[in-house]
Amino acid sequence: MTDYKAVATALNAHLSAKYNTTIVTDGAWWVEVGKLLVDAVTVAVPWLRSIIDVLDDAHSTRSVTLPKPGGEGAIIVYSSAAIADGLSYCVTAVHEHEHARVLKAHPDIEVIVDYMSPELRAASEARAYACGAFARYLLTGNLQTADEMVSPLSHGYLLTRADLDFARGMLMSDLRSMSRGAVPPHELCQVVLAFLRTQFPAAIVPPEFRAQ
Secondary structure, three states, X not given: OOOHHHHXXXXXXXXXXXXXXXXXXXXXXXXXXXXXXXXXXXXXXXHHHHXXXXXXXXXXXXXXXXXXXXXXXXXXXXXXXXXXXXHHHHHHHHHHHHHHHHHHHOOHHHHHHHHOOHHHHHHHHHHHHHHHHHHHXXXXXXXXXXXXXXXXXXXXXXXXXXXXXXXXXXXHHHHHHXXXXXOOOOHHHXXXXXXXXXXXXXXXXXXXXXXX
């Protein structure tokens, strides 16, 4: 049986080093910094106000990724639910590091401008959920449905039905790729697969994704 907690701990450390993230799992001072960052951009991006509640609630079911002050990387605040079990930890680590990848690759202001567009916001979350779903599939052999992954986006993201349908379409495409034995076209999916093949090859369930 796979020790998901061991996989999650190693995977999170690998992704954190690659994408320059600071990990928070409790009420550390980075949470207070995060609140200040959210306050600074809430006027321009109203939906970010909901993140305040995430940062205030130590037992929240949501995790969040924020830019580091001064740029160069991100702060990831994991909710207690995210690390409650090894598999959830793996999936959440991959999901949040997809957001961190974007923050590392682009100027902070560009990310903020993108998130002012509901369609781009939906696309960003769809990519993150697809990457997390790919990690889950590699470790369990079970595919989620697009509807299951879109459901959380209907709360707190200020997305219209059309935006949600757009995200659902993106996710359905990525799920079809997985079911056909192809890696979704996202950098993080390639990174996760390479890591598991090297460090935890026995943990990969679908035979088509095992190293040849």
